[in-house]
Amino acid sequence: MIQAAQPTSSADGITWDLNDLYTGVNDPRITSDLASALERARRFEAAYRGRIDVPDGPDPGLLLEATVESEGLYEQMDRPLVYAHLLHAAKTDDPPRGALLSRTREQRTVINKHLIFFDLEWLKLDDEPARRVLADARLAKYRHYLENKRIYRPHVLSEPEEKILDDKAITGRSAFVRLFDETVSTMRFPFEHDDKTEMLSMQQINAKLYDPDRSVRRDAAAGWTKGLQDNARLLAYLFNTVVLDHKIDCELRRYDSPIAPRNLANEITQATVDALMTAAERHHATVQRYYRLKARLLKLDQLYDYDRYAPLFSDMPACDWPTARRLVEESYQAFSPKAGAVIREFFDRRWIDAALREGKRGGAFSSSAVPSAHPYILMNYTDKLRDVMTLAHELGHGLHQYLSRGVGYLQCDTPLTTAEMASVFGEMLTFRRLQEVYPDPRTRLAMLCSKIEDGFATVFRQVVLTRFEQAMHRTRREEGELPTERLNELWLAANRPMHGDVVQLTDGYGWWWSYIGHFIHVPFYCYAYAFGELLVLALVQKYKEEGEAFVPKYLDLLAAGGSDAPHVLLGRLGVDVNDPGFWELGLRLLGEMVSQAEELAAQL
Ligand SMILES: [Zn+2]
Secondary structure, eight states: OOOSSOOOOTTTTOOOOGGGTOSSTTOHHHHHHHHHHHHHHHHHHHHHTTSSSOTTOOOHHHHHHHHHHHHHHHHHHHHHHHHHHHHHHHOTTOHHHHHHHHHHHHHHHHHHTTTHHHHHHHHHSOHHHHHHHHTSGGGGGGHHHHHHHTTTGGGOOOHHHHHHHHHHHTTTHHHHHHHHHHHHHHOOEEEEETTEEEEEOHHHHHHHTTOSSHHHHHHHHHHHHHHHHHTHHHHHHHHHHHHHHHHHHHHHTTOSSTTHHHHHHTTOOHHHHHHHHHHHHTTHHHHHHHHHHHHHHHTOSSEEGGGTTOOSOSOOOOOOHHHHHHHHHHHHHHHOHHHHHHHHHHHHTTOEEOOOOTTOOSSOEEEOOOTTSOOEEEOOOOSOHHHHHHHHHHHHHHHHHHHGGGGOTTTSOOOHHHHTHHHHHHHHHHHHHHHHHOOOHHHHHHHHHHHHHHHHHHTHHHHHHHHHHHHHHHHHHHHSSOOHHHHHHHHHHHHHHHHTTTEEOOGGGGGTTTTOHHHHHSTTOTHHHHHHHHHHHHHHHHHHHHGGGHHHHHHHHHHTTTSSOHHHHHHTTTOOTTOHHHHHHHHHHHHHHHHHHHHHHHHO
16 A cells, blocks of 8 residues: 555554664674674584484484574574564664674574584485484474474485576576566556556555545556556466476476475365365355445445455544553453463563654564564554554464464474464454444444455455466466466456356456466465464354363463474364364354344444
8 A cells, every 4th residue: 555645653652672682783792692603503513414314313312402502503693683684674774774684694694504414414314213213202392393394305306406406496487486576566557547547556556446436446457457468478478487397396306286395385285275275165155245245335236356445434433552552452361361461561561663664664573583582563553443453463473472482493483374373363352352342333344344355365365366376287287388368267267256246357357367476486375374364263263162261272372383283283272174164163253244244234
């Protein structure tokens, strides 16, 4: 979204205190920490190189010692980088901060060179001795971490082969990805409206799809299509090339399907992905029911693709920072006093930067920083109800990161599929609180509809994207190079079941696959969003059913971080991700939300 002027904010002066990491760009401890980390890395290499990939496997005690040492070392070398990253995000136009970021990045690379051998040796070790070593009780804490490092073993080629692939990637795949990024980011879209034509950036024309005036949205969609058509030949060629490259890669690395490498990285089986996607597809009626309601609220007989983002109401109440803080704290506190206490710490000890400032990074994130410190949150608070949800979202990440510090630096991060668990769960808690404090049905309906639309974007749309991607890879294999028209057909075919006849897809919409970066950057990235969202909705449903009994189990789940595979950790909550019935829970909740919206709309 483009904002004309710097919006006002009641979060003035809400800035973070980074002194728990370092005291400033010139803190001498940054240099000394990096220098001693380099020394430590050299000692690490001298002590363990050649001792991991040995015929009977390394001594478990030695492997434990090395793993523990590497954990401390990674944390030491990352601390300056994390600090530089945060400092830079808070003020990106300050050259000394940019310089510190490059310096710490470069230093980290230098130090890391001494540690790479460890993973390579561990990967090269045969399965039999590896299994024996991992069975040793002393390694229990790090078992998942060490096991997980070896999952790519069947797909790794010989060292010279890997080196050639790596070297050639710069002028191969990476070159095409970069060309795609540069093409898309410099594309201009003709916006013809009221007898004027403006050339707009993607961001600018995207904002017009949210305009309350239908003719603006329609013309924006036409301009968007025109911009894509002007670049279609190149974009189709880039898609074909990247898809073919992925096919070659999968064959060389002995993957049995184009989606297999992504499933492996996500620690998830194809059966789970199938269960998730088919469950979502059984609920397309929910999507269509909602869009029928939206058409009624917008007083339109027929919705077209360019009406999907039309705003329902423009006069939403504002929410100042102190109120947002109170509402979010109360939501977490009501769920669990323990969670509430952690959330209060974020505010009291100034771990949040919410003020609007020139040069500050846009958007929002929660950085886990390092376990010996604590997470930090950055956001740009503009007094909108949506910002309250963003605050609740980032604090959910913050809570997850804070609680999982206990499992240590090597295992605190979760894979993509569960990375958004605590954030979206926290949003749901706060969403319910907001529904209580704003009794006006219009406000409640607006909040509910925006929550439903977010849910659709992360569940149903991502499944559609994945279906398109599957079809594209399959058709490329069967039919050879795919012309634009064929890709358009596949795109519309993947989109139609979700929209039915409730949202009419125009011919122009057929071109709208061609700017989506996920297809180019990380094949099959999208289903993880659907996984994460439906998982949370199902957990919310479980919380409703189990009440207080759910709370400690959920907090334990967060505290476990990434110390085991998601299906194992979730299994402790009685969740079976391979059971299609489990996915029904979350889908049913989305259906209930649509019913609530219908009821609220009837009260207007
Ligand atoms: Zn998030």
